[in-house]
Amino acid sequence: SQTIHQWPATLVQPVGSPLSLECTVEGTSNPNLYWYRQAAGRGLQLLFYSVGIGQISSEVPQNLSASRPQDRQFILSSKKLLLSDSGFYLCAWSLSVDTQYFGPGTRLTVL
C-alpha cells in the first residue's frame, strides 16, 4: 500500500532563516505531488504541484520554492522565512483520475 511521509513534524525557525521541508511517497510510481499551506483555522492554500520529475507549477507567488529531484520526493524551500510563512504545511499525492491523500503535515512557526 501507499504511504506518504513528511519531516520534520514540527519546526520553529527565526525570521530570515532558510527552510527545507521534505515529502516522500512509497508504494506508487509517477504520482502527482502537491504542497499546501494551512494557516490556523483556515482552508487549504495550494502552493505547488508537480506531475513529474523537474515539473513544478506554482500557484501563489511568494518566497517559497519547490523541487522534485526524484519521482517520489518533493521538497519545499525558502531562502529567507517571513512571519507570514507560519502554518501547517501539508504534502499530498494523487494518481490521475483518483483521489488525493495527505501526509501528516509539518507545523512551522516562524518567530
Next chain:
Amino acid sequence: GENVEQHPSTLSVQEGDSAVIKCTYSDSASNYFPWYKQELGKRPQLIIDIRSNVGEKKDQRIAVTLNKTAKHFSLHITETQPEDSAVYFCAASRTGNQFYFGTGTSLTVIP
C-alpha cells in the same frame, strides 16, 4: 480555473440530528468530487467521494449527492455523533491533476 464555494462555514447540531454541507463548483468539466474530514491538528482524511457519472453515494451514516446540471454537491451526515465534530472540506477535480478545495465547514456536534 475552477471555483469551489462551500456553505455553511460553521454548523452546530444536536447529537443524533443530521448535518448537511453544500458545495458549488464552476467548471462543468470537473468530474471527481471528494470530501475530507480534518480533526484538530491532523491531516485531512478522505471520507467519501463521488464521480460525475453517479448521482448519489452512501457509506453508512455518510452520503454525498451530486447535481451536475446545477453544479452542486452535498455531504449528508445522519445520526451525528460527537466524534463527527471536525472541519469538512469539499473539493472538485478534473483529470485528478489539480484539486480545488472549498473553504471548509467547522461542524460541532453537541452531546
